[in-house]
Amino acid sequence: MWTLLATYWPHILAIVSVLVAAVAAAHAAMTKDEVRSAIGWVGIILLSPIVGALVYAIAGINRIRRGSITAGRSAAGYEMLTHQSFDATHDIVAQRFDRRFAALKSVGDRITHHTLTTANSIDILKTGDESYAAMIEAIAGARRSVILETYIFDRDPIGMRLADTLIGAVKNGVSVRVLIDAVGARYSVPSIVGYLREGGVSTEVFNGSIIMGLRLPYANLRTHRKILVVDGAIAFVGGMNIRQEFTTEFAGSHSARDTHFRVKGPVVADIFAVAAEDWYFSAGERLRDEAWQLEPQTGDPDRPVFARVIPSGPDASLETNHKMLMGAFSVAQHSIRIMSPYFLPDRELVSALTTAALRGVKIDIVVPSANNLVLVDRAMTAQFDQVLRSYCRVWRANGSFDHSKLLSVDSNWAFVGSSNLDPRSLRLNFEIDLEVLDAGFASKIDAHIDTVIGSATQVTLARLRARPLLVRLIERILWLGSPYL
Incomplete structure (x- = not known):
């Protein structure tokens, strides 16, 4: 037996490598919902025999399994004491705000089990x-x-x-x-x-x-x-x-x-x-x-203070925060205000933002000047040109690091909570946010962002492109790894 192994171990290793890679690649192709993620993992598995499959087994498989548990009101056996009279109806949202916010309510109704109250x-x-x-x-x-x-x-x-x-x-x-x-x-x-x-x-x-x-x-x-x-x-x-x-x-x-x-x-x-x-x-x-x-x-x-919980995470509530933001950007008519410590949205969110800006929506994005994660800061700097080219404005908030996550649309709708606008929050973490439909609350969020912008430094394409080529190249390389930062 040992003689056989000593003679044919390269052949055995090659067969094992092919089999492991085939199983791992098939698993990635069958379970990943995003084509770029699937292609990336398949590439790692095929180009790095054994090692690639091992890395995928550790970091690439979603092991969260909650069985029959969902985020529904009665799923965990909790009888809510709220009466249905506190549930906001489609008609009352349309009457008090606009039919576009009623449409946005329908998005929330369909992506989460929690109602707008x-x-x-x-x-x-x-x-x-x-x-x-x-x-x-x-x-x-x-x-x-x-x-x-x-x-x-x-x-x-x-x-x-x-x-x-x-x-x-x-x-x-x-x-x-x-x-x-x-x-x-x-x-x-x-x-x-x-x-x-x-x-x-x-x-x-x-x-x-x-x-x-x-x-x-x-x-x-x-x-x-x-x-x-x-x-x-x-x-x-x-x-x-x-x-x-x-x-x-x-x-x-x-x-x-x-x-x-x-x-x-x-x-x-x-x-x-x-x-x-x-x-x-x-x-x-x-x-x-x-x-x-x-x-x-x-x-x-x-x-009039309407609010809904938006839980999201790599389980049954995958990308609910992402879908809610896509819906909000699509109904915006006047303004979108964003404040986030880590601004690394995926291509879909960038497209939704830039399309809104091309429609004439005023878009302000505020990020810190001083960031606690240098690599993330460099990666998001490399992405600024994508939104700046399409009439969005980007601001660097001066002073100490600001970890706030604030977003408002048309001074009527706000989205606040734990989610950053980065791949980790939008796909990999369990997050909780509040959708708040109220002009008074959204105006306070706007006022806070306006105060920060008042002392912030505006980021421009000219200044970004005037920096040394080596700096911009390093930032783009870091940006390539942004889904894993």
């Missing part, structure tokens, strides 16, 4: 100091339940303050659940997970899977959601991770900036459903007992 209120929290203080106050005042889901929860002074508040809530008899992404939990050493568990807080990490026999989290398929729901009555969502660098108290005047949102009303039920589903996926526990019952909704169903 009325009688909501949303407060904008513009700094980390304001956001963390509001969250800590809500947790400290909890009577029954707290569920927190986040990407990063650092073991730093602000993280410890929030952790101690959660531990205090447990000591007061409140049911508390904390879900932290497996990658985000490792941003600080030691992790906050152990401290929370020692304090009696039920804490889990999201998708801390085993790879090749090692307990390592996948680089992709992360929960990038930031959710806090207290007593089923008040929720916080947005882009704010739990880190001291976003507070002037600990980081000083050069602290990073972000925007978070405090939400009340019927939409809180759907925010809770998303977090509860993620908890069940990670911990196997359904949050059904009395502590987790949602507060009955009160208020005037005719109040």
